[in-house]
Amino acid sequence: MPGYAEAVRGLARYARERGIRLAYSGYGGGYGAAYQRAEIYTGAYHGHVFENRRPYPDGELYDCIGHPAYEESWHYGTCLSNDALLDAKLVELTRFVKACEPGLLYIHDIDTGDWDLAAEAWLRRCEECHRRWPNDDAGAGDGMAGAYARWFRRVVEAVGAVESDGGDYHAERDCLLAFVGPVYTGAYEPDEAWDEECRYFETLSQLLGPAPNVQFGIREQLVSDRAPRLRVAELSARLEAVGNGHGVFVVSFAGGDGYYSDQPVSPSATLNSYFLGAETAYVVGLGGIAEPGQIVAAEYGWNASAPGAVRVADSRQEALEQLQSAREGALRPAELYATDGLLERACAELYGPCAAPMLAEVFSGGSEQRRPVVMTWYTVTRAVRRLRAGEEQDLAEGKDYWLSRRGASERSAGLVRRALACEDLDQWAEEDLGWLLRCIELGTAFAEGLAMTYEALASPEQSAEVGRYWETLLAHIREQFPRDWFDPLGGDIGAAEQTAELLLSVAQNI
Numbered sequence: 001m002p003g004y005a006e007a008v009r010g011l012a013r014y015a016r017e018r019g020i021r022l023a024y025s026g027y028g029g030g031y032g033a034a035y036q037r038a039e040i041y042t043g044a045y046h047g048h049v050f051e052n053r054r055p056y057p058d059g060e061l062y063d064c065i066g067h068p069a070y071e072e073s074w075h076y077g078t079c080l081s082n083d084a085l086l087d088a089k090l091v092e093l094t095r096f097v098k099a100c101e102p103g104l105l106y107i108h109d110i111d112t113g114d115w116d117l118a119a120e121a122w123l124r125r126c127e128e129c130h131r132r133w134p135n136d137d138a139g140a141g142d143g144m145a146g147a148y149a150r151w152f153r154r155v156v157e158a159v160g161a162v163e164s165d166g167g168d169y170h171a172e173r174d175c176l177l178a179f180v181g182p183v184y185t186g187a188y189e190p191d192e193a194w195d196e197e198c199r200y201f202e203t204l205s206q207l208l209g210p211a212p213n214v215q216f217g218i219r220e221q222l223v224s225d226r227a228p229r230l231r232v233a234e235l236s237a238r239l240e241a242v243g244n245g246h247g248v249f250v251v252s253f254a255g256g257d258g259y260y261s262d263q264p265v266s267p268s269a270t271l272n273s274y275f276l277g278a279e280t281a282y283v284v285g286l287g288g289i290a291e292p293g294q295i296v297a298a299e300y301g302w303n304a305s306a307p308g309a310v311r312v313a314d315s316r317q318e319a320l321e322q323l324q325s326a327r328e329g330a331l332r333p334a335e336l337y338a339t340d341g342l343l344e345r346a347c348a349e350l351y352g353p354c355a356a357p358m359l360a361e362v363f364s365g366g367s368e369q370r371r372p373v374v375m376t377w378y379t380v381t382r383a384v385r386r387l388r389a390g391e392e393q394d395l396a397e398g399k400d401y402w403l404s405r406r407g408a409s410e411r412s413a414g415l416v417r418r419a420l421a422c423e424d425l426d427q428w429a430e431e432d433l434g435w436l437l438r439c440i441e442l443g444t445a446f447a448e449g450l451a452m453t454y455e456a457l458a459s460p461e462q463s464a465e466v467g468r469y470w471e472t473l474l475a476h477i478r479e480q481f482p483r484d485w486f487d488p489l490g491g492d493i494g495a496a497e498q499t500a501e502l503l504l505s506v507a508q509n510i
Contacts, residue, residue: 062073063126105159139203153211178215220275236248236279267332272300283300380494413437
């Protein structure tokens with residue numbers, strides 16, 4: 001987007017002077033926006049689309065590794081033996097690094113994730129990949145681990161050579177590289193799969209060679225039912241024994257991330273004791289509407305055993321139950337959520353003592369039907385997907401659910417309005433809370449409209465009224481919310497506009 005590089009480069013420099021790394025993420029292979037069908041990928045892709053072509057770039061299109069469930073992914077720039085294709089990717093990547101000076105690159109490769117899917121994907125490799133890496137064993141040096149080690153080494157060397165014109169930024173020193181995927185593991189995988197994944201990363205680390213700025217990204221991991229028990233610590237120790245300076249980068253989508261739940265401030269950071277041994281723990285939250293969540297994440301980031309931290313479980317099953325409890329909002333440590341708990345103190349730091357109790361109640365979340373709707377993705381968009389697909393559902397139950405979310409949103413909006421009346425708010429707090437209020441009011445409108453939509457599905461004579469509702473809300477979004485998007489896809493507001501358009505089409509087809 002125009003002005004993007006200049007703006008983020010300035011932010012990166014400002015952060016770097018203060019010992020902070022700003023992270024940027026993107027796809028290194030497969031380009032998920034080009035093939036995955038979840039709602040997060042419905043926006044138009046604005047970058048260069050790489051394809052498996054030999055000779056590159058005008059030769060015949062061919063299939064290689066990719067996500068086994070998405071046939072489209074098999075030809076989207078995934079081949080690891082096509083050197084001209086890899087060269088083109090590195091030109092784009094190094095141009096970005098030069099322009100933006102990132103402190104950390106989160107390089108997401110093919111989005112397979114667990115061991116079985118990644119190993120299955122490797123079996124789909126092309127003839128040339130078969131010739132270079134003949135072993136079907138994904139964890140072998142002459143298998144997938146060797147292929148990715150070669151590609152990652154090329155990324156390390158190309159990115160590491162980037163320097164700013166003035167010499168203040170040298171990527172080899174100033175930019176961490178977090179390689180995420182195709183294997184990034186899952187806490188639910190059995191110990192046998194975890195053993196294979198550790199072997200894969202160990203081989204990958206050996207073949208990649210020395211690179212102290214490299215970390216391997218994995219999803220949140222908990223415990224095994226055999227020794228050593230803590231999975232992250234085990235992998236960290238195995239990488240340390242290899243001796244090439246590589247660390248573990250934990251990506252924790254434990255809740256409050258939009259995907260697993262839309263808790264404004266989730267307890268996911270209280271699981272951090274499971275990640276001890278990692279170089280980095282990336283605890284995902286709702287971001288722009290939940291600044292208190294950043295303070296909560298920082299507290300448990302500095303001290304994983306801070307009051308309210310989850311006790312490390314005695315079994316894998318118990319740990320998985322803790323993870324699910326965090327995702328559902330059932331995990332409610334008093335040290336975090338009670339009066340004068342960490343969340344309320346975080347709100348006091350951000351917004352002042354007058355507003356803190358009211359805002360802590362807004363951000364505390366809890367069970368689904370007690371939470372305000374503050375973002376359309378993923379709770380609202382998931383409902384839209386089901387409505388458009390005509391999936392069987394209890395219409396009365398759907399209506400009641402969204403009426404409950406509307407009520408929770410209305411209560412939260414009232415609390416934010418009361419907080420805005422506090423006399424000790426500074427300008428920045430007032431602006432933040434003003435935006436939060438607008439987001440909750442928009443969420444309230446979506447909840448109201450969805451309740452009406454479910455009712456109209458049961459009583460089709462009301463479809464015209466529902467259609468007018470979505471037309472009015474769509475016009476409101478376009479007229480009253482910012483249009484000067486920094487994100488090419490429009491961020492939260494772009495998602496809201498697109499979602500309202502889809503709901504209008506649902507109403508028109510009732």
